[in-house]
Amino acid sequence: xxxxxxxxxxxxxxxxxxxxxxxxxSPLDPRVLEAMMPYLTTTFGNAASRNHSFGWEAxxxxxxxxxxxxxxxxxxxxxxxxxxxxTESDNLAIKGVAEMYRERGNHIITQVTExxxxxxxxxxxxxxGYRVTYLPVKADxxxxxxxxxxxIDDKTILVTIMAANNEIGVLQPIREIGKLCHExxxxxxxxxxxxxxxxxxNVIADNVDLASISAHKIYGPKGVGALYVRRRNPRVQIxxxxxxxxxxxGMRSGTLNVPGIVGMGKACEISLEEMDSEAAYLRGLxxxxxxxxxAGLDCIHVNGSMEHxxxxxxxxxxxxxxxxxxxxxxxxxxxxxxxxxxxxxxxxSYVLKALGLGDDVAHSSIRFGLGRFNTQxxxxxxxxxxxxxxxxxxxxxxxxxxxxxxxxxxxIEWQAH
Amino acid sequence: MxxxxxxxxxxxxPRNVGTLDKSQQExxxxxxGAPECGDVMRLQIRVNPETQVIEEAKFKTFGCxxxxxxxxxxxEWIKGRTVDDALAIKNTDIVKELxxxxxxxxxxVLAEDAIRAAIGDWKKKNGVAETPRxxxxxxx
Numbered sequence: 113x114x115x116x117x118x119x120x121x122x123x124x125x126x127x128x129x130x131x132x133x134x135x136x137x138s139p140l141d142p143r144v145l146e147a148m149m150p151y152l153t154t155t156f157g158n159a160a161s162r163n164h165s166f167g168w169e170a171x172x173x174x175x176x177x178x179x180x181x182x183x184x185x186x187x188x189x190x191x192x193x194x195x196x197x198x199t200e201s202d203n204l205a206i207k208g209v210a211e212m213y214r215e216r217g218n219h220i221i222t223q224v225t226e227x228x229x230x231x232x233x234x235x236x237x238x239x240x241g242y243r244v245t246y247l248p249v250k251a252d253x254x255x256x257x258x259x260x261x262x263x264i265d266d267k268t269i270l271v272t273i274m275a276a277n278n279e280i281g282v283l284q285p286i287r288e289i290g291k292l293c294h295e296x297x298x299x300x301x302x303x304x305x306x307x308x309x310x311x312x313x314n315v316i317a318d319n320v321d322l323a324s325i326s327a328h329k330i331y332g333p334k335g336v337g338a339l340y341v342r343r344r345n346p347r348v349q350i351x352x353x354x355x356x357x358x359x360x361x362g363m364r365s366g367t368l369n370v371p372g373i374v375g376m377g378k379a380c381e382i383s384l385e386e387m388d389s390e391a392a393y394l395r396g397l398x399x400x401x402x403x404x405x406x407a408g409l410d411c412i413h414v415n416g417s418m419e420h421x422x423x424x425x426x427x428x429x430x431x432x433x434x435x436x437x438x439x440x441x442x443x444x445x446x447x448x449x450x451x452x453x454x455x456x457x458x459x460x461s462y463v464l465k466a467l468g469l470g471d472d473v474a475h476s477s478i479r480f481g482l483g484r485f486n487t488q489x490x491x492x493x494x495x496x497x498x499x500x501x502x503x504x505x506x507x508x509x510x511x512x513x514x515x516x517x518x519x520x521x522x523x524i525e526w527q528a529h
Numbered sequence: 530m531x532x533x534x535x536x537x538x539x540x541x542x543p544r545n546v547g548t549l550d551k552s553q554q555e556x557x558x559x560x561x562g563a564p565e566c567g568d569v570m571r572l573q574i575r576v577n578p579e580t581q582v583i584e585e586a587k588f589k590t591f592g593c594x595x596x597x598x599x600x601x602x603x604x605e606w607i608k609g610r611t612v613d614d615a616l617a618i619k620n621t622d623i624v625k626e627l628x629x630x631x632x633x634x635x636x637x638v639l640a641e642d643a644i645r646a647a648i649g650d651w652k653k654k655n656g657v658a659e660t661p662r663x664x665x666x667x668x669x
Contacts, residue, residue, distance in 0.1 A: 114546040434567055436593040440532075440540055452567050453593040458632065460567065472564035508546055508597060510571035510589040511564060526563030 116441050116504045120497045123489045128444040130490050134329075134424060134483030135278050135306060136448060140375070141331035141484070147378035148333065151371035159368045160359060170370045177377025184380040185304075185323065186314035187340050193360045194373055197337040198305040201324035202229040202272075204339055204364060205301045208350025209270045209322070210237050213299070217267035223247040223255050223284075224466040226274055229324075230303055234272075243267070251468050252417035253282035260292060270299050275307035275323075279450065279463040279479055280416030281425025283311065290319025299348055305329055305337075309383030310422050311391065315340055321348045327372065331484060332379030336372030339364075390484060394424040397482050401491045402426055408499030411515070415464055415477060424482035427464075429473045430498075432512035433505045438478060441501035445494050450477035532594055533628035539598035544605050547587040549573040557651025561642040568592030568636065570600045572643035574607065574615075576651050581611045588643070595633040599623050599640035612648045612657075 122128060131139065151173060159174045161167025178189040195201045210220065222234050224246050234244045245263045247255050255273065264271070271293050276283050286302050293300035301322035307313050308323070309330035315323060323340040327333055341363065342348045356365025383390075405412060411431040427450075430438060435451030448454070450461030452475060460474035478498075482491075506512040511521060532540075551558040555575050562569040568591060575585035586604035590597045602623055607615040623629070623637035652658070 115542050117541050432591060434592050434596070437540070437597060440537075440594045451593070470565060471567070475564075475567040508543060508589055509591045510560065510569055511591045513548065513589060521564060524560075526565070526569070527561060 114504070114507060116501065116508070118441065118497050118500045118504075120493065120500050123493055125487070126489050126493050130445045130486075130494060131483075132486060132490070132494060133446045133448055133479070133481045134486075135281070135422075135479065135481035137328045137334065138331045138483050139485060140333060141379060141382060143382060144332055144375045144378045148371045148375040151374050155370075157370070159370055160357065170368075173370060173374050174368055177373045177380075180377035180381045180384075181325070181338055184313075184384045185308060185325070185340060186316050188343065190361075191315075191340050191343050193339045193341055193363050194368055195337045195339055195364055196335055196369070197328075198227075198303065198324045198326035199229040199337075201326075201337050201339040202227070202301075202303055203233050204350060204353050205322040205324060205341075206230065206233045206270065206272055207237065207353050208363070209299055209301065209348075210240075210242055211351035212349050213269040217269040219243045219245070219265060219267040219269065221245045221247065221260065221263050221268060221271045221273075223249060223273055225249055225253060225277055225279075225282075225463045226272070227278055227303055227305070230272055230274070247273075249466050252420070253277060253280050253415075253463075253467055254417060254420060255284060255289075257285065257288055257292065260289060264292070264296050264298060268296070268298050270301060272301040272303070275302045275304040275313060276311070276422050277416070277463060278306050279448075279461060280427045280467075281306070281422035282416040283307065283420040283422065285420075286320065287318045290321075293321075294319050294346075299346075306422060309380065309387065310424065312387070315342065321346070322350075327376035327379055330379045330383050333372050333375040336369050336376050338376070386484075391423040394482050394484075394486075397486060397488060397491050398424060398426050398480075400488065401480060401482070401495055402428070404492070404495035405498060408495070409502055411512070412502075415467060415469065415473075426480040426482070428478055428480075429464075429469070429476045430478065430502045431473065431476050432509045432515060433502055434475050435477055437505055438476075438498075438501060441505065442494070442497050445497065447481070447494075448479040450474045450479070532598075535627045536595055536598040536629070539601040539627070540594045543588075543597055543601040545587050545601065545608070546589060548589065549575055549585065549587050554578075554654060555651075557647045557649070557654065559643045559646025559648075559650060561646050562592070562596075562639050564591065568596040568639060570596065570639055570643040572600060572603060572640075572647045574612075574647045574651060576612060576655075578655065581613070581657075583607050583610055583612060583615055592636065592639075593633070595627065595629055596636040596639065598627055599629075599636045600643060602626060603640040603644055607644060612651065615644055616648060618644060 157166030
């Protein structure tokens with residue numbers, strides 16, 4: 113009888129389940145938790161309370177965090193606006209600019225592999241009379257700067273292009289994009305959630321006017337993020353999307369999440385100190401994982417550019433095996449798939465489709481998100497387990513058998529259902 | 530996705546995985562689904578020409594856990610049945626047996642299609658009149 117149960121041994125020191133989905137979220141660094149604890153317990157004041165020590169303590173902590181975050185991205189503290197996370201930051205940046213600069217124009221440029229927080233925000237603006245250009249990406253996942261140049265017209269007010277993609281980790285040429293925007297007098301927003309803290313990111317050098325960042329992707333807590341808003345050369349203005357007590361210089365009302373903000377500050381401080389060594393470490397693990405998979409299996413390939421990519425990201429397709437069934441076989445390893453069966457919409461990954469890959473390749477894809485706390489022993493176990501399960505599932509796969517017999521799958525008249 | 534124990538059992542230990550020689554007269558082959566949709570099932574039967582009993586059933590499936598389980602279960606159920614009996618199997622029977630969640634019902638539909646396609650192929654090869662129920666086309 114055939115079986116899909118893996119017999120790969122768990123090496124000493126490896127604890128199951130293994131978390132390898134750090135582009136979804138990352139565990140809280142113990143040093144971050146330690147920094148947060150006082151603000152979850154004794155130092156509980158409202159940072160907006162101006163007339164007692166509880167408020168002053170909270171405000172002091174928020175200011176310190178603002179400095180830590182600003183330092184990581186080359187900004188000044190006054191340019192950091194706290195939000196509930198990157199989705200809110202993206203909404204605030206895009207809707208805030210659209211509203212503020214409506215007199216100047218109604219055209220926004222983005223690209224097809226953006227996070228839904230950007231794409232859905234742009235779609236909503238289309239309903240309100242804005243015109244949105246969705247630039248395509250090349251097979252490696254990068255946009256073509258010539259496409260961007262051609263798309264900018266006299267009505268363009270905003271370009272919003274992510275720094276690093278959440279599925280394939282591909283790094284867009286934001287410095288060149290920002291330069292082009294500044295030459296044309298267009299505001300440049302970047303969703304920098306996946307890039308900040310992982311690769312060098314500097315709002316001055318990279319010509320960025322607005323940047324969305326999040327704490328929980330860099331070993332900070334969930335529910336807190338920030339928007340960088342440039343104050344000079346050029347001074348960028350945004351219309352508030354949440355009204356209330358006038359917090360955050362009127363740009364985002366609401367009582368500040370002090371423990372979250374303290375955690376985000378600490379997470380940024382650690383990332384800045386450890387970025388170089390951590391990037392080298394993650395790149396080493398990532399390349400090791402890839403080499404082991406490529407040594408053990410045929411018919412697999414990397415999705416997106418390997419050259420312009422986050423150190424900890426690997427997105428691979430294991431052809432002729434469906435992603436969800438693969439995840440079932442490695443259920444002690446937490447990774448993601450671009451398969452339709454794993455998505456809420458039952459559609460395969462739009463990011464992989466945008467690379468020009470067929471739906472069948474998207475269905476077979478796995479995203480590995482390596483992070484600070486992953487080890488080489490974990491990588492070795494995950495690689496061995498995947499090789500084992502992919503082989504077993506291919507014994508079950510009519511497609512793999514047909515390909516091995518030399519049948520061209522594209523020549524078959526399939527019945528789409 | 531929390532699957533039932535039955536699905537996990539069929540996924541972990543799929544029954545009747547394999548390939549029959551499709552050039553043989555007594556073998557019927559059904560290939561349904563499409564790679565772009567994320568599931569392809571190939572179900573094959575070997576039918577006794579005298580009794581019309583399905584003596585052997587094999588499958589291979591590219592698809593999610595419930596697609597694999599649905600086809601595995603289908604081979605178990607049709608083995609030992611006459612072709613006409615096998616045609617009585619409904620996708621809803623598979624849904625019930627495997628406790629498939631609503632988003633996975635299409636997997637059971639595909640398994641029913643695969644049974645019909647395999648039987649249809651066998652009937653065509655052997656000049657047996659098609660019943661209106663097995664109007665699913667075979668590919669490949």
